[in-house]
Amino acid sequence: MSIYNKINAGFSLGTDAPITSGIEDVIYLFNEDDITLTYDIANPLIVTGLTAVTSAKIYKFEGTNNSFNTTSKLAKTQVGPRYTEEIDFNIAGLSVEVKAQLMAMGYGRVRAIAINNYKAGNSSIELFGAVNGLILTDAERNAADETVEGGYKLKLTNPDKLKEPYPPRAISIAPESGTATYASTLAAIEALSV
Secondary structure, eight states, X not given: OOOSOOOOOOOOOOSSSOOOOSEEEEEEXXXXXXXXXXXXXXXXXXXXXXXXXXXXXXXXXXXXXXXXXXXXXXXXXXXXXXXXXXXXXXXXXXXXXHHHHHHHHHHSOEEEEEEESOOSSTTSEEEESTTTOBEEEEEEEOTTOTTTTTOEEEEEEOOTTOOBSSSOEEEOOOOSSSOOOHHHHHHHHHHXXX
């Protein structure tokens, strides 16, 4: 009996580029239907293009002191491996505009881009919710919570029963001429963001 996928490479960690935990204090969110994704033909784990539908934008959320975190968990199912993806972050604000954004994330689906602190690999910039999107599943505000100064603690994750078929996708976007780099990928994301 053959299996669908087989391992075809190994890896080792060296002293030249030790693994570094965490993500940068910025995430990018966009509505699921606002940006069209282009994938590498040979490797579905790589997003090679982000194209705005009409004048859609990617929204940049900035934090401080490790206020963002990403998680990807393997879940074995009857049809194969699936992945639960989560993004935790804090919002240091309390306004009707913030509350409107929280409601939009709870009802609509978004996708998220995170930038890993570990930049030596080809997955330094990752996309979460590529197939099924993410929704706001936790939004907690404790006015007396000094850790976030009374702001919101949020969690975006996959909708119920809709896990992702792949782990978070790497984003690697080439400039108009040349090969994709970390800088060219970040420039392409920033060009679409507000």
